[in-house]
Structures are given as structure tokens and as C-alpha cells.
Amino acid sequence: MAEIEVKKVVIIGGGFAGLECAKQLANKPTFDVTLIDRANHHLFQPLLYQVATATLPANDIARSLRSILADAGNITVLMDEVTEIDSNVNLVHGKSGKAYSFDTLVVAAGAKTGYFGNDHWAQHTLGMKTLAEAYEVCETVLKNLEKAELSDDKAEQEKLMTIAIVGGGPTGVELSGAFVELIQRSMRRNFRRIDTSKLKVILVEAGARILPTYEAESSAYAQKRLESLGVEVLTSTMVTDIQEGRVITKSGEILAGTILWAAGVQAESIVGKLPVEANRAGKVTPELSLALPGYPNIFVAGDVTFMKDSNGVPVPGVAPAASQMGRFIGKLLVKEAIPGNAGMERPGFVYWDKGAMAIVGRSHAVVEFGKIQLKGFVAWLAWLFIHILFLVDFRSKLSVFIHWLWSYITNAPGVRVFEYKPEDYKDNK
Ligand SMILES: Cc1cc2nc3c(=O)[nH]c(=O)nc-3n(C[C@H](O)[C@H](O)[C@H](O)COP(=O)(O)OP(=O)(O)OC[C@H]3O[C@@H](n4cnc5c(N)ncnc54)[C@H](O)[C@@H]3O)c2cc1C
Numbered sequence: 001m002a003e004i005e006v007k008k009v010v011i012i013g014g015g016f017a018g019l020e021c022a023k024q025l026a027n028k029p030t031f032d033v034t035l036i037d038r039a040n041h042h043l044f045q046p047l048l049y050q051v052a053t054a055t056l057p058a059n060d061i062a063r064s065l066r067s068i069l070a071d072a073g074n075i076t077v078l079m080d081e082v083t084e085i086d087s088n089v090n091l092v093h094g095k096s097g098k099a100y101s102f103d104t105l106v107v108a109a110g111a112k113t114g115y116f117g118n119d120h121w122a123q124h125t126l127g128m129k130t131l132a133e134a135y136e137v138c139e140t141v142l143k144n145l146e147k148a149e150l151s152d153d154k155a156e157q158e159k160l161m162t163i164a165i166v167g168g169g170p171t172g173v174e175l176s177g178a179f180v181e182l183i184q185r186s187m188r189r190n191f192r193r194i195d196t197s198k199l200k201v202i203l204v205e206a207g208a209r210i211l212p213t214y215e216a217e218s219s220a221y222a223q224k225r226l227e228s229l230g231v232e233v234l235t236s237t238m239v240t241d242i243q244e245g246r247v248i249t250k251s252g253e254i255l256a257g258t259i260l261w262a263a264g265v266q267a268e269s270i271v272g273k274l275p276v277e278a279n280r281a282g283k284v285t286p287e288l289s290l291a292l293p294g295y296p297n298i299f300v301a302g303d304v305t306f307m308k309d310s311n312g313v314p315v316p317g318v319a320p321a322a323s324q325m326g327r328f329i330g331k332l333l334v335k336e337a338i339p340g341n342a343g344m345e346r347p348g349f350v351y352w353d354k355g356a357m358a359i360v361g362r363s364h365a366v367v368e369f370g371k372i373q374l375k376g377f378v379a380w381l382a383w384l385f386i387h388i389l390f391l392v393d394f395r396s397k398l399s400v401f402i403h404w405l406w407s408y409i410t411n412a413p414g415v416r417v418f419e420y421k422p423e424d425y426k427d428n429k
Pocket residue numbers: 012013014015016017018036037038039041042043044045046047048049080081082083108109110111128129170171268270301302303304317318319320322357
């Protein structure tokens with residue numbers, strides 16, 4: 001019997017794109033797959049803001065990659081950070097010092113927070129891309145409330161009780177709505193010296209409207225709804241500088257104990273090691289087959305890409321697009337491995353737009369799917385259903401549902417504990 005040829009596939013990133021690609025190759029004897037991620041888990045980023053606002057525990061939105069792929073005997077999961085790609089000799093290098101050779105490489109490393117060239121703003125703001133960042137956001141907001149309760153200085157209290165969120169896209173909208181609900185309402189009887197109803201959440205957006213990629217009607221609804229909850233929405237407000245505790249805009253200055261940056265993303269740095277030119281956001285444009293021009297064995301998928309699909313439709317940086325790209329590459333590799341298919345003409349990727357949705361405070365949302373637009377409670381139910389449906393496994397789905405139901409009924413989110421760190425109080429003499 002002829003020996004089967006086994007292809008070595010290395011996948012960088014176990015996010016939506018990388019994991020979906022791996023799943024397509026699972027238990028296919030013609031592939032020896034190595035999935036490398038610097039984290040040990042797959043993270044459901046669309047629910048990160050729920051961790052940041054103390055609504056869901058991290059376990060509900062992240063799951064060990066190893067356990068997800070435990071039954072795929074041909075897939076090895078390695079926790080390492082890829083720092084170099086040598087496309088001439090088909091090798092990637094990890095921070096661990098290890099090198100990994102490949103026949104096929106799939107780069108699905110996702111995106112990180114981007115500051116439009118103002119990288120120094122990072123030291124004064126908190127981002128929202130990883131679990132660690134979501135914890136930090138949560139802890140900073142809660143700690144500032146504790147500090148405000150300790151303070152006798154009214155101006156200081158006011159600053160500590162102000163959260164400025166830069167960027168009026170879905171993340172900024174979801175965070176701002178969730179923070180007012182959490183602190184103004186759910187925590188209203190928790191403090192004695194400060195009045196949590198005085199908490200200020202200011203959402204700063206450079207464009208003329210929040211949710212700029214949505215229909216104008218949805219944007220207007222979201223703004224009205226946020227304002228009715230007590231969020232100050234500043235549109236057409238360009239941030240010109242960010243310093244410690246202050247956001248400087250063209251129309252004035254905001255003093256805030258917590259500054260969250262939700263205004264931009266750029267591709268992960270490893271993309272810069274690919275042998276093709278990247279755009280200003282560090283993203284690369286593959287061929288329609290998702291392979292790099294001139295490198296048929298190197299594919300890119302998800303947030304690292306900037307492209308239009310085979311129908312000329314721009315592919316957005318959202319989870320369904322990443323999953324679809326990962327699945328497309330996996331299926332293509334399986335097809336090409338069938339004897340006789342080598343060298344076949346590759347099909348082009350077609351993006352299936354599953355719509356957009358953003359939650360606006362507790363129990364309200366906006367949903368757009370083709371011509372269908374939903375707003376309010378019905379939209380929130382649709383949002384809830386879809387997000388639970390797409391969580392990775394049954395335990396997460398059930399657990400998230402129970403946590404949401406509990407926080408909805410009791411109006412009291414649960415995940416509010418953090419460690420005492422003496423250095424946090426070093427300025428409070
Ligand atoms: C706060 C927030 C809210 C969002 N809300 C929504 C939403 O409501 N709906 C929606 O559709 N999309 C949403 N998105 C966008 C969506 O999460 C992304 O489009 C999606 O995660 C992209 O998938 P990906 O596989 O390209 O990257 P990711 O899911 O980011 O995965 C990339 C993986 O690569 C790993 N990695 C990165 N660099 C390296 C390296 N050098 N070596 C090894 N591993 C590496 C990372 O650890 C990560 O696990 C949201 C994103 C954020 C941050």
C-alpha cells in the first residue's frame with residue numbers, strides 16, 4: 001500500500017479563525033497540525049466587556065484550547081509566542097527558542113489595540129483585547145470607587161468617579177451602557193460617602209455619530225438610549241492628546257480616573273514578519289484564496305487581513321468573518337490533499353454577512369441583518385440568543401445563561417472582588 005503523504009500545518013493563533021481552521025483538519029490523517037497560541041485559551045472577545053463590567057466571570061468566555069482540541073489526535077497545541085516567520089525556509093520561531101517547520105502556514109494572530117500612531121497614549125489608557133485587559137478595566141473602575149470613598153477632596157472624588165471611553169463603536173457603546181447600569185444602579189446602596197448616581201461615563205467619538213458602521217437610525221437610537229441612562233455622548237469630538245487622568249479634545253479637557261481606549265485596532269506585530277507589504281493598520285491583503293501573493297503555502301485569516309471577497313464585498317474585522325475564513329482555508333487544504341487535486345484551481349473566499357449587533361445598556365440592543373433592523377428589548381433577546389449560541393461549548397452556554405439571568409433578575413452583578421495591592425494607595429497619604 002502506498003504511504004500517505006502527511007503535511008505539516010502550523011497555525012498561529014487559536015482565535016476564531018485559527019480554531020475554526022484547526023477544527024476542519026481535526027483527525028484528518030493527511031495533516032500533522034501544530035496550533036501555536038501565546039495564550040492557553042480561546043477567548044470569546046464579543047463578551048469581554050461583560051468581564052470588564054463585572055457581569056461574567058472569565059471562565060464563561062474563555063476555554064482551554066487544549067481541551068477544545070483534546071479529541072483531535074493529529075493536532076498539537078503549544079503555548080508559545082511566534083516572533084519570527086522565515087518564509088524562505090518554511091520555519092517559524094517562538095519566544096521559547098523553539099523553531100517550527102511547516103509545509104503550510106496559517107497566520108491567524110488577530111488584532112491588538114491601535115492608537116493611530118500615538119502609542120504613548122497606551123500608558124494612560126486601558127485597552128480591551130485580552131482577558132488580562134478586561135480584568136484591569138474592572139479592577140481600575142472598582143478601585144477608583146474605593147479611593148473616592150476614602151477621599152475628602154470633592155474634585156478628586158469627581159475625577160475618580162469619571163470614566164472616559166474613547167471610541168463610539170460597538171465596544172465603546174457596550175462598555176458605557178454597562179458601566180452606568182453597574183455603578184449608578186447596581187451599586188447604589190454599596191457606598192456611604194460617595195453617591196454612585198453621580199458616576200460620570202463620557203463616551204467620546206470623533207465622527208458625527210456613534211456606531212458609525214450601523215444605519216443612522218440605529219446610531220440615533222443608541223445615542224438616545226445611552227443618554228437616557230446618563231451617559232454623556234460627545235460626537236464630532238476629536239481627541240488630540242491623552243495624559244495621565246486627562247483626555248484632551250478639540251473642544252476641551254476631560255478629567256477622568258479611568259480612560260478606556262476603544263477607538264482603534266491594528267494587526268498583531270507578527271504580521272509584520274510576513275513577506276508582503278502591510279497597510280497602515282498592519283493588515284495584509286491576501287489573494288481571494290486567502291493565500292499570500294507569491295506564497296501559495298502561506299495563508300492569512302481573520303483580523304490580520306484587509307480585503308474584499310470574491311464578490312467585491314469588504315470583509316469586516318468581526319468574529320463571523322474570521323471563523324468563515326478559517327473554515328475556508330481548512331476546507332481548501334482538505335480538498336487539495338485528495339489525490340489528484342494537487343495544483344487544482346483554488347476557489348475564492350465569499351463572506352456571508354451575518355449582520356451586526358450591539359447591546360445598549362441592560363436589556364436593550366440594536367440589531368441589523370440585511371434589511372431587518374431591530375431595536376430595544378426584542379433586539380436584546382436576539383443578541384442574547386445569538387451570543388449564547390456561539391459560545392464554544394455547552395458548559396459555557398449554560399453558565400453564561402445562568403449568570404445573565406441572575407444578574408438580570410437581581411440587578412446585581414457578582415464578580416467584584418480584587419486583591420489589595422499596597423502600591424495602589426501610595427499616593428493617598
Ligand atoms: C471588546 C471586543 C468586542 C468585540 N465584539 C464583537 C462582536 O460583538 N461581534 C463580532 O463579530 N466581533 C466582535 N469583536 C471582534 C472579534 O472578536 C474579532 O474580529 C475576532 O476575534 C477576530 O478573530 P481572529 O481569529 O482573527 O483573532 P483573535 O480572536 O483575536 O485570535 C487571535 C489569537 O492569536 C493569538 N496570537 C496573537 N499573536 C500571536 C503570536 N505572535 N504568537 C502566538 N499567538 C498569537 C492570540 O493570543 C489570540 O488567541 C470584538 C472584539 C473586541 C476586542
